[in-house]
Amino acid sequence: MTLDYLYTLITFSNIFIILSLSLNVLIGYAGQVSLGHAAFFGIGAYTSAVLAVKFGLGYGTTLLLSVLIGGFFGFLLGLPSLRVRHDFLVLATIGLNFVVVALFKYIDFFGGPYGIIGLPAAKFFGKELGTGGYALYTAFWVVIVILLMIYIEKIYLRYGFEAIRENEDAAESIGVSVPLFKIYAFTISGALAGLAGNLWAYQMGMVFPDDFSFPVSITILTMVVLGGVGTISGPILGAVLLTFLPELLRFIQDYRLLLYGIIIVIVMMYQPSGLLGRQGILRKAFKR
Amino acid sequence: MRSVLEVQNLNVRYGEIHAVKGVSLRVEKGEIVALIGANGAGKTSTLSAIMGMIRAEGSVKFMGKDIERFSPWKRAQMGLSIVPERARVFPNMTVLENLEVGAYLVKDKKVFKERLEWVYDIFPRLRERQKQLALTLSGGEKQMLAIGRSLMNKPKLLLIDEISLGLMPKLVDEIFQILIKLNESGITLLISEQNTKKALEISSRAYVLQNGRVVKEGPSGELKEDEEIRKAYLGV
Numbered sequence: 384m385t386l387d388y389l390y391t392l393i394t395f396s397n398i399f400i401i402l403s404l405s406l407n408v409l410i411g412y413a414g415q416v417s418l419g420h421a422a423f424f425g426i427g428a429y430t431s432a433v434l435a436v437k438f439g440l441g442y443g444t445t446l447l448l449s450v451l452i453g454g455f456f457g458f459l460l461g462l463p464s465l466r467v468r469h470d471f472l473v474l475a476t477i478g479l480n481f482v483v484v485a486l487f488k489y490i491d492f493f494g495g496p497y498g499i500i501g502l503p504a505a506k507f508f509g510k511e512l513g514t515g516g517y518a519l520y521t522a523f524w525v526v527i528v529i530l531l532m533i534y535i536e537k538i539y540l541r542y543g544f545e546a547i548r549e550n551e552d553a554a555e556s557i558g559v560s561v562p563l564f565k566i567y568a569f570t571i572s573g574a575l576a577g578l579a580g581n582l583w584a585y586q587m588g589m590v591f592p593d594d595f596s597f598p599v600s601i602t603i604l605t606m607v608v609l610g611g612v613g614t615i616s617g618p619i620l621g622a623v624l625l626t627f628l629p630e631l632l633r634f635i636q637d638y639r640l641l642l643y644g645i646i647i648v649i650v651m652m653y654q655p656s657g658l659l660g661r662q663g664i665l666r667k668a669f670k671r
Numbered sequence: 672m673r674s675v676l677e678v679q680n681l682n683v684r685y686g687e688i689h690a691v692k693g694v695s696l697r698v699e700k701g702e703i704v705a706l707i708g709a710n711g712a713g714k715t716s717t718l719s720a721i722m723g724m725i726r727a728e729g730s731v732k733f734m735g736k737d738i739e740r741f742s743p744w745k746r747a748q749m750g751l752s753i754v755p756e757r758a759r760v761f762p763n764m765t766v767l768e769n770l771e772v773g774a775y776l777v778k779d780k781k782v783f784k785e786r787l788e789w790v791y792d793i794f795p796r797l798r799e800r801q802k803q804l805a806l807t808l809s810g811g812e813k814q815m816l817a818i819g820r821s822l823m824n825k826p827k828l829l830l831i832d833e834i835s836l837g838l839m840p841k842l843v844d845e846i847f848q849i850l851i852k853l854n855e856s857g858i859t860l861l862i863s864e865q866n867t868k869k870a871l872e873i874s875s876r877a878y879v880l881q882n883g884r885v886v887k888e889g890p891s892g893e894l895k896e897d898e899e900i901r902k903a904y905l906g907v
Contacts, residue, residue, distance in 0.1 A: 542772045549761040552724050556755065557824060558747035558776040661763070 457573015
């Protein structure tokens with residue numbers, strides 16, 4: 384295993400930490416299950432790719448716009464969630480994922496099935512970072528996102544979010560504005576997925592529609608569920624495990640989705656709160 | 672005097688079913704008013720509609736303001752609160768967290784602490800169990816927590832739906848005693864009850880609902896002596 388390879392894995396792991404934490408805002412805090420999170424990831428990545436390759440914009444601008452546009456689309460998805468509940472929302476998010484990927488594929492502006500290639504390396508003060516530097520840079524964003532999560536949890540937002548997850552009617556009857564909090568959750572979640580998309584696009588130097596297809600959404604969901612919905616440490620652990628394990632166990636590669644399916648089933652049966660959830664085995668092990 | 676709550680010609684429909692048919696009622700400051708009637712008479716629908724949790728037609732005035740178009744959280748901000756049927760506490764949050772959410776609108780830390788002490792004084796058992804998850808509480812404790820959660824916002828009018836449902840008789844007495852105490856401390860109450868006897872004992876006035884209509888209303892003392900009510904609800 385070369386050092387560069389390790390750095391690349393760390394970068395992927397960091398990107399998926401951000402993705403799973405952002406999905407966790409929706410599922411864990413607001414109780415809104417989304418099976419289409421890769422759509423926002425893709426929107427962020429394509430925003431950066433289009434702006435960098437077609438318009439020649441610099442890294443700072445593409446980063447900012449990926450976050451803003453990701454957040455904007457999160458906000459848009461949040462609107463129907465005010466009317467549609469639970470199971471319908473799940474279907475709507477799956478649909479969204481397919482629609483977004485299809486648009487990337489069939490609209491020439493987005494490069495069609497071959498995607499957009501030739502993103503320049505991200506430059507900071509005129510310098511390129513290299514694989515190690517980029518891994519460190521993504522780690523910096525992971526730290527920022529974790530701090531944001533701690534902030535969200537600490538500030539009463541958490542209670543608003545949790546109350547919604549547990550019971551929307553009861554939450555409303557004590558003065559928690561459910562619509563407002565759902566919109567918050569969707570916007571934050573979309574913005575962070577947009578950030579992850581930007582980091583991904585510059586890591587790969589190219590974007591393809593299939594990088595953001597439905598199986599990727601399932602991967603992110605598995606990370607959150609495995610680690611522990613509604614915690615901060617859980618999605619991080621899930622993302623790290625599911626990024627590194629398949630690399631170590633190469634023979635699994637082709638059966639990745641099968642593995643994720645099995646993981647979800649097993650976790651749901653034996654560890655419904657996730658490894659680091661309230662009743663998780665790892666949480667108990669740490670407490671002892 | 673201005674009524675705390677004035678409901679006029681309230682109608683609730685669930686598809687084909689017309690659950691509440693033109694109910695009118697009012698609650699004055701400092702009162703305990705009871706909604707009594709059999710299962711399915713429309714009590715829960717009426718309370719939910721007053722809180723704004725279900726769609727309804729008709730006029731609802733709270734503290735002199737028309738609120739029928741307001742969402743539940745807006746009504747809560749105005750000082751209306753509900754203890755829903757079967758408590759509906761947040762099961763995966765601790766007792767303390769439930770109370771903290773109840774104080775969601777209280778931004779001042781000092782006020783929050785005072786309210787918390789107040790609630791703990793009313794329900795010492797909640798203090799003992801403050802670190803426990805709400806799902807581990809007994810039925811009666813959940814009801815106490817649901818009341819406590821509502822109290823954190825110090826409501827002007829508290830709607831209480833079927834508090835005695837599924838509780839053992841001794842607990843029912845205890846909870847009703849607490850309701851009287853709450854009322855004495857200045858909180859106006861509108862309660863729905865299947866336990867007609869108890870409800871008429873603690874309330875000053877009552878409305879009798881039947882098939883979604885108010886069929887009788889008046890001072891509770893009079894209703895207790897009413898021949899029909901004695902037959903239909905008190906089993907005498």
